[in-house]
Amino acid sequence: MLLGPALALSAILFSIGVAGVLLRRNAIVLFMCIELMLNAVNLSFVALAQVHGLGGQIMVFFVMTVAAAEAAVGLAIILAIFRHTQSVDLQNINVLQG
């Protein structure tokens, strides 16, 4: 069954993802930390699907599709930013600060 350990692992991985977003300045690594958080949530969906039926697994399927679309669009945005500022460091991306 392993429901409790799986939920605990999901919590730890999500916290690591949040810590990564706070720690890094590289936009691409930030994106990878977001993917890590999505994976942590997927794990809790799969763990709970064992007791609540298959809806959880179907939701993971949709989360994966949306994550793939998000990665494609997000990386295209990062490419466009790199072409503009020659950097993906978030310190140099401050045109919206005014």
Next chain:
Amino acid sequence: MTAAVFYLLGASAIASALLCITRKNPVSSALWLVSTMFALAGIYVLLHAQFIAVFQVLVYAGAVMVLFLFVIMLLNLGREASDVRGKPAWALAAAVMVILGAQFFAVWHYTPAQMASEQHSGAAVADPLAFFPNNALAAEAARPDDAFGALSASLFQNYLVPFEITSVLLLVAAIGAVVLAKRRI
């Protein structure tokens, strides 16, 4: 045996995730993230989600991470100084991690028996698994010979419209990525 494999894969996932957020080079970060995803795929198999495990390897560890590596190598990153923030950010990250982790950890004791007794107004339930309405479906999915059948029946009957909308979303994302990344259209 299953529990031992689970804890092994879980420890590997946590270690890889920590290495992923602390490595200075984006390429090694990405490769450690792939390692986390493989460990998670193994855990999905242990949790009776074989279809999701296959998809995890194909879509996440395969397609999405290849896209990440392509962009990292296209931009020729990893040669500049480390992008890890200084001491204040480490303290903030550690504090947020501890608080968030403690909150999520409260669900550690979220067991089927407890859920069933909560929904039954506190009374202990003899067989907690028999209590849940979708339990028959879950049991069917747990049977190794028909995991795909149960999932695809549900996907193409109850969730057909969201499934079709997903294809439109992917088309929009593909067109949007081309429009954003192209220099001149």
